[in-house]
Amino acid sequence: MTQKNYKHFQLETDADNIAWLSIDKANANANTLNRELVDELDSILDELETERPKGLVILSAKTGSFIVGADINEFTTIKSTEQARELIRRGQSVINRIEGLRFTTVALIHGHCLGGGLELVLGCDYRIAEDGVKTRLGLPEVRLGIHPGFGGAARLPQLIGAPAAMDLMLSGRAISARAAKRLGIVDFAVPDRQLKDAARSVVQKPPHKKPLPFWKSATNHGLVRPLLAKILRKKVAAKAPKNHYPAPYALIDLWARHGGNKQAMLQGEELSVAKLVLGDTAQNLIRVFFLQEKLKSLTKNPxxxxxxxxxxxxxxxxxxxxxxxxxxxxxxxxxxxxxxxxxxxxxxxxxxxxxxxxxxxxxxxxxxxxxxxxxxxxxxxxxxxxxxxxxxxxxxxxxxxxxxxxxxxxxxxxxxxxxxxxxxxxxxxxxxxxxxxxxxxxxxxxxxxxxxxxxxxxxxxxxxxxxxxxxxxxxxxxxxxxxxxxxxxxxxxxxxxxxxxxxxxx
Structure with missing residues (x-):
């Protein structure tokens, strides 16, 4: 058994040659994706590609959550669309590398797995979630005036079908481990005590994956997307006007144009989110986010x-x-x-x-x-x-x-x-x-x-x-x-x- 410690990660390879990569963002109560953490993960992937373990298990060292999303503080430093695009490309590239690894990859999820955290695990071969009340999975980016940009919009509709995927992304709601299992987002929902055994079993004998049912797969077809997009726009318009909340409409338009082409979707995510994040809606919602965080931090009394x-x-x-x-x-x-x-x-x-x-x-x-x-x-x-x-x-x-x-x-x-x-x-x-x-x-x-x-x-x-x-x-x-x-x-x-x-x- 070998172990390596990094600033934000611990990498342990066990006797079965399974690599266990624990995310533990330094000086933080929860894991968030920022440039430094993503860069360190990229360098670790270099090592893993060279060492070629039997499998890679990605988990969190934080007790209460997996990854709660992107580091919103970095959003405040973005001054141009090109700067935003570069940041998005960086996140996409690392998740693409995880997806392309030539050995089995498993994400072990407990607690909150949101935004960029869920987008990261969508790049893994298998996802196992703790079946507990605190486990929540979702893509809440619309609540910040943007939409998924690290591949969530490209991968989730292909994984579970467009209706369920678009509902999650357009509402921003989070779901339980069992709900995620029913939808097909996670492969297994197990008690906490069984998480590591389940991951080990999956790596040693990767289970067969059932193909997406035809009717769900058909929802991403080029002939079907315009019809569904029209229904989705009507539903969104009943709750939020486009001039006030452009992100849901941008997501629908992106999927309607490129939903059958993952590479085009990734490029579209980059362009769309880079534009949205500098808009008035996103900037105001980001400000609201920080005001909420300030109110949460007022509590120091035990x-x-x-x-x-x-x-x-x-x-x-x-x-x-x-x-x-x-x-x-x-x-x-x-x-x-x-x-x-x-x-x-x-x-x-x-x-x-x-x-x-x-x-x-x-x-x-x-x-x-x-x-x-x-x-x-x-x-x-x-x-x-x-x-x-x-x-x-x-x-x-x-x-x-x-x-x-x-x-x-x-x-x-x-x-x-x-x-x-x-x-x-x-x-x-x-x-x-x-x-x-x-x-x-x-x-x-x-x-x-x-x-x-x-x-x-x-x-x-x-x-x-x-x-x-x-x-x-x-x-x-x-x-x-x-x-x-x-x-x-x-x-x-x-x-x-x-x-x-x-x-x-x-």
């Missing part, structure tokens, strides 16, 4: 909630409760009306069926969501969120009842959208413990959550609220308790203008 109690079973309270349970917490939801609590469970079940698909998983999450008419969950809760109607007296009366029941260190939060925190907290024995955690409707879709603080709010409480928001996979936006906070304050001028327009008969 606070982690295990139990959450929601007071108020209306649309907002019920949906907050459902979302917290989906994110793994034990949740009790309180309301005076049992019929209201029943509706909370019904809406939650609908959400879980949509998100999780499998009845067993749906039942597991529903078991974490408990109707609690009498508020018995308050003393055990790490977080108590009030989400009742907007009335100062009603909220203050509730706080007087709830505060003595809460355990030390538990968060007391309000979902108010308009009432100043210093007014609400005036009734508390410890006014500094109240914080605003303001969700937007629909909770399951809106990522932004305002973390509202008054002048007297304890900074530790704010930090805990921020940590809790990230724990439930939402973006915490710190704001002060001023009229409208931030989002509604920004929205108000638009609403006023709409009133004026209506009064003028426009």
């Amino acid at each position: 606070f982690r909630a295990k139990r959450v109690h929601i007071i108020g079973g209306g649309v907002m309270g019920g949906d907050i409760a459902a979302w917290c349970a989906l994110r793994g917490m034990q949740v009790t939801v309180q309301d005076r009306q049992e019929t209201t609590l029943a509706k909370v469970i019904q809406r939650a079940a609908k959400l879980y069926k949509k998100k999780l698909k499998k009845p067993r998983l749906v039942e597991e999450v529903l078991d974490r969501l408990t109707p609690d008419k009498d508020g018995l969950g308050i003393p055990q809760a790490d977080v108590v969120i009030e989400a009742i109607f907007e009335n100062v007296e009603a909220k203050q009366s509730l706080y007087r009842e709830v505060e003595p029941q809460m355990k030390p260190g538990a968060l007391l939060a309000t979902n108010t959208s308009s009432i100043p925190l210093d007014v609400l907290s005036d009734c508390l024995s410890d006014p500094a413990r109240l914080v605003g955690i303001h969700f937007f409707n629909p909770v399951a879709m809106m990522q932004l959550v305002e973390i509202v603080s008054a002048k007297n709010t304890d900074p530790e409480v704010i930090a805990k609220a921020t940590a809790f928001t990230r724990q439930i996979d939402r973006l915490p936006l710190p704001v002060t308790s001023t009229p409208g906070f931030l989002v509604n304050r920004v929205l108000m001028p638009y609403l006023l203008e709409a009133v004026v327009l209506e009064s003028e008969g426009v």
Whole structure:
């Protein structure tokens, strides 16, 4: 057994002459594809071509993911289309080299395998994914105003047929390992403990690959592509106008012209993405990406909630409760009306069926969501969120009842959208413990959550609220308790203008 260490990789060749190439980007929590990493991979491929192992297994040394995509920081350095084209050509060439290796190549996927990461594994002979809830595969480039540029648009339609491939690329959504197996993106979906054994078995005895069914293969035919492209354009137009979001239309046009020719598709990807990445849409979406990353980085407090109690079973309270349970917490939801609590469970079940698909998983999450008419969950809760109607007296009366029941260190939060925190907290024995955690409707879709603080709010409480928001996979936006906070304050001028327009008969 031999082992070589590089800056971003470890290469180990075992007794069976199988090379195991682990990706471990230096000084990073997750693997992303940048120029330096791609160049190092290229030099390693030189060595492997000389050594000719029995097979190559590509895997990640990061515990939570495979490759999460391209390094978006490099996008900000691109100043010309030629510079962009050169960067894209470099990525394509390395993946083309992997595809052309004269020995079996296997990608072992766990966690997130997105964008350039999925494009890289499409260059391998076989793909094996961990069958776990954290494994997600997708090509989300359209969400940055571009489309796949490292060969994804060229290879995926040929691998699984155009309808499924275009749906994934145009929506940017990520799918589970089992869904990827059903579509044919991965060859096997196995438990984590079996990943390496499965890779070893595939290298030693490469299984026969079934050809793509005729009807799926026919979707890439030159006579069929224009018809499908017309349908795809119509579907995209129903959601996004071309002048605002040109990338989906560019992808459809590219595939319609060159979908049957991989080399032409690769060249088309290079030209199209190089043009798109410098456009206003991509530049604005890249800016949004970095703003989101900034909000994610605000969390440094180690606070982690295990139990959450929601007071108020209306649309907002019920949906907050459902979302917290989906994110793994034990949740009790309180309301005076049992019929209201029943509706909370019904809406939650609908959400879980949509998100999780499998009845067993749906039942597991529903078991974490408990109707609690009498508020018995308050003393055990790490977080108590009030989400009742907007009335100062009603909220203050509730706080007087709830505060003595809460355990030390538990968060007391309000979902108010308009009432100043210093007014609400005036009734508390410890006014500094109240914080605003303001969700937007629909909770399951809106990522932004305002973390509202008054002048007297304890900074530790704010930090805990921020940590809790990230724990439930939402973006915490710190704001002060001023009229409208931030989002509604920004929205108000638009609403006023709409009133004026209506009064003028426009």
